[in-house]
Amino acid sequence: MLIAHVTDPHLGLDTTVLPGHPGPATALRRALAHVRQIDPMPDVLLLTGDLTEAGKARDYEALKCMLQEELPAPSAGGPLVLAVPGNHDSPSVARQILSELMPVAADAPEGRTCLHMKHGLMHFIGLDTVVPGQSYGLLDDMQLDWLEAQLKACMAQPTVIFMHHPPIVSGIEAMDSCGLLRDRARLGRLVAAHGDVQLIAAGHLHRPLVGSLGGAPVMVAPSSSHQIDLNLLPGAPLACRLEPPVVGLYRHTPGEGIACHFSYVDQFSGPFPI
Ligand SMILES: [Fe+2]
Incomplete structure (x- = not known):
């Protein structure tokens, strides 16, 4: 099972204040073209919000x-x-137009884009952290109750959870203040109790970042469009930097577990046999 991860394309963003930016549509097209040329072709592509x-x-x-x-x-x-x-995003508009990408579970909490789909041996569970009108994210008890039921139904089977706001603290203060403000502890307990959550994939941070929650790796993929400047100083202002866009590429086999790669969208010289 090979899982590609593209996030935060921000289609429609005016990038005139970002000199040298190709525009979000071109940037996303390049990322998707990169996914297309990966051999073997990924089985699944996850898009984790700010579409x-x-x-x-x-x-x-x-x-x-x-x-x-x-x-x-x-x-x-x-x-x-x-x-x-x-x-x-506007979740209701997104669900209407992208219904194939967002097959909302019949028992999802009202108005929430919660998905649970099995593909091959892997369960994919999508969570909706959006709080209308706010940049921070929450899960809330109803959604975590739903998640608990889903995880019980696929107990000890390989599972990927994906969501927009990462359930970890990055140390980039301006982003953490608009991160997943609570619900991390219960999410971590549910993940630990399940026993085979292979991966939690997220976006929002516009940087490559790795952490863990409940014994599962948390992989944050960079944006296909623009990155956030890496500044860990308290009070540092939010700033963008046009670092190279990257696609997350996660390989899982039942016997060997998960290995998480980041694959650069840009072309580099090589490969040189050594
Ligand atoms: Fe974003």
Whole structure:
């Protein structure tokens, strides 16, 4: 099982204040083209929110078209694409236009983009951390109750949880203040009790970051568009930096477990046989 992870494309973002930025649509197209040339083709592509900058229908339509243009359909050997919304999204508009990417569970809490899908041997559970009108994220008891039921139903079977706000603290104060403000402790207990959560994949931070929760690795993929400056000083202002975009690439086999790679979208010289 090979899982690609692209996040925070922010389609519709005005990048004129970011000199040298190709624009979010071009940047996403490059990331998807990169996924397409990975051999073997990933089985699953996770999109962990901030799909658009402002939740506009036309940007979700553009995403849908771009996925169709850049990736083979699952029936033609392409990856299954699953998505959850982020704080810049309009979850209801996203669910309407991207219903195939967001197959909301029949028993999901009202209005929440909660998904649970089995693909191969892996369970994929998507959570919705969006608080309307806020940049920070929450899960809340109803969603965690739903998650608990899902995890009990697939107890000790390999599982990936994906969500927008990472359930770890980065040390980048300006981002942590708009991170997952609570619910981390109970999420960690549920993950630990399950026993086979292989990975928690998230976005929001616009940086590559690795942590752990409840015994599972937490992998935060960078944005396909623009990164947040790495500044761990207290009170540091939020700033962007055009570091190279990266796709998360996570390999899992039942016997060997999980290995998490980051694959650069840009071209570099090589490979040179050694
Ligand atoms: Fe974002």
